[in-house]
Amino acid sequence: MSKRKVKNILFIMCDQLRADYLSCFGHPTLKTPNLDALAAKGVLFERAYVQSPVCGPSRMSYYTGRYVHSHGASWNFVPLKVGEMTIGDHLRPLGVQSAIVGKTHMRADLSGMARLGIDPNSKIGRRIGECGFDPYERDDGIHPYSGHDPEPAYNQYLREQGFEGDNPWEEWANATVDDEGNIRSGWFLKYSNKAARIPDEHSETPYITRRAMDFINEAGNQPWCMHLSYIKPHWPYIAPEPYAGMFKPSDALPVVRSEEEKHNPHPVYEAMMHHRVSQTFSRDEVRETVLCGYMGLIKQIDDQLGLLFSFMEERDLMDNTMIVFTSDHGDYMGDHWMGEKDLFHEPVIRVPLIVYDPDPRADCTRNTRNKALVEAVDLAPTFLDAYGGPAVPHIMDGRSLRPLLFGEQPKDWRQTVICEYDYAFQDSRIELNTKARQAWMRMIFDGRWKYVLFENYRPMLFDLQKDPNEFHDLGESQEHEHIEARARLHEALFQWARAPRQRVTVTDDAIESVEVQPRISEGGILIGYWDEEELATARQGFKPRFASTNPLVKSTLDRLTA
The missing domain is CATH 3.40.720.10 (Alkaline Phosphatase, subunit A)
Structure with a gap:
């Protein structure tokens, strides 16, 4: 190997x-x-x-x-x-x-x-x-002051090296000393x-x-x-x-x-x-x-x-x-x-x-x-x-x-990429007076056209082939090419959103491998059959996946398929 x-x-x-x-x-x-x-x-x-x-x-x-x-x-x-x-x-x-x-x-x-x-x-x-x-x-x-996380081992390491303080991460690793000898925080962009x-x-x-x-x-x-x-x-x-x-x-x-x-x-x-x-x-x-x-x-x-x-x-x-x-x-x-x-x-x-x-x-x-x-x-x-x-x-x-x-080069490789953002936590949502559940935006990009869908606002659209710097938002343009691109990517985004993503406990292969015609369930549960003869006809040439535990159904199956 x-x-x-x-x-x-x-x-x-x-x-x-x-x-x-x-x-x-x-x-x-x-x-x-x-x-x-x-x-x-x-x-x-x-x-x-x-x-x-x-x-x-x-x-x-x-x-x-x-x-x-x-x-x-x-x-x-x-x-x-x-x-x-x-x-x-x-x-x-x-x-x-x-x-x-x-x-x-x-x-x-x-x-x-x-x-x-x-x-x-x-x-x-x-x-x-x-x-x-x-x-x-x-x-x-x-x-540690933000409550973001517990104090890390790095802070203790700094103290062991002689960099003392309540928060050496901030006071040493992310601070500087100005020309007058004052300690200045690295949080301030000026430094x-x-x-x-x-x-x-x-x-x-x-x-x-x-x-x-x-x-x-x-x-x-x-x-x-x-x-x-x-x-x-x-x-x-x-x-x-x-x-x-x-x-x-x-x-x-x-x-x-x-x-x-x-x-x-x-x-x-x-x-x-x-x-x-x-x-x-x-x-x-x-x-x-x-x-x-x-x-x-x-x-x-x-x-x-x-x-x-x-x-x-x-x-x-x-x-x-x-x-x-x-x-x-x-x-x-x-x-x-x-x-x-x-x-x-x-x-x-x-x-x-x-x-x-x-x-x-x-x-x-x-x-x-x-x-x-x-x-x-x-x-x-x-x-x-x-x-x-x-x-x-x-x-x-x-x-x-x-x-x-x-x-x-897989022929079925993706033709678009997706990006999502929830701006409910941002000042922009407050400025716009947007409800938290409506503060979503989603982007789809096909390598040339970038389309951004918002709730309650018009979309954005950029043509990166002609406008690689993304200066010109075509979200409101009435030119046919831009209308077509918006419609096509909107549908592609909708198609992406429709795909099932929460059925994670059973594989697709398992579902597709189940023999469903005729379907004879475990436990002797028979659905849709008129009588014993119809069941026997359906069962010809079919090996059931599960043996019935219902004695009456079992005896009927044994008699009709003997």
Whole structure:
């Protein structure tokens, strides 16, 4: 058997990383040689899209292989309900240890566990609360004052290194010192181009990389799927030296926005441009300052991945470990007069995706770029496929990427991608006086036309072939081509919405394999027969799947078919 068969999976995710800020995706000055080298070993997917533009729902789609409409965790603080199967749940029966090292943004369904009598501190309870992973080290950042998460081990680690304080994560790793010697919080965007107080080796990204190495050293011979999930380059956008001083504003990509976008904008888009973060990032000095720190954080991640990959090579793990690198979403960074990630423009929903599969069947696609439309939901079925598990299309909405990795071109590959967003929790909903249950928007994109459907508002439409920057919203255009595109994508979105996604306990194959004509049920329940003779006629040449337990029916069947 080939040594290069997949034994382990390293599933790497960054937070808020744009695809166009990696050199293998075209950035002209920010060089990421270690990710470039990974792309040379595998496949770079140029058109990979997430299922939601915000952390929580996007990650839940990665972990379940299901659309937001399916799993229901529609925003950051909406729990993934008890019973949703995740990567760990699918791989554990195959003998694979599934562990988290870093961030998940998972909110545990505590009320669901209480209803079912599950102790959140039990082994099962912890797995339910950690997206099905075993928590080797869970660290979401943004702690501890927000109540977002318990204090992480990282804070204790910092104290052990001499970085004291109630919250060394905030006071050291995400703070700086100004020219007058004052400690300044990295939460303030003004200080994003300053150096963090923490030395590089003790900052978040190197720390969590070392914890990933610790997991590998302790894993033994059991196959593992490790989700290495970096908190950065998510805000606070502050990097330690030497990364803080590596980049200047001229290294950033030009801002993508037009004054035309402000003229009669879509009501929801306009309300989102009114968000504080959007108003702030629309200022040139803010964007230029923040991008210096943002690029430094990305460079630091690439350097740490270089150390991790070397560590794996020394242990002969590169020949049997699938490596996947991606992001949960991007970041507007002032593009389209927006901050954060609240709509469906390309800088937010198109993410980097690099897949290295050691299997010899993938040799034909190494160092290639694939233009197929792929989605975040495709990774979970890819991992299941890598371990030889049967496909579960009644549970997972995605499809395995391995045919594409092996050079195949499935004729029935998807023609559109879907993205969803629940803006019920945002100020824009309040400004618009929209009911929470109507604050949904859904996007469908076919590689050229991007259509966005809202409740109670007109749609948006962009032609990325003629308008790659998405400056011209054609949602109200009466030109025939635009009317046709809206109608076609509206129907495609409706067709997607009609697909069954909640019948997850019985496979399609099981349903389709039942011999239904004639149907003789277990327990002697006979429906629709006039008399014994009709039953005997129907039963000719048919071997029943179940023996009857009703003595009268059994004797009748025996007599009539003797």
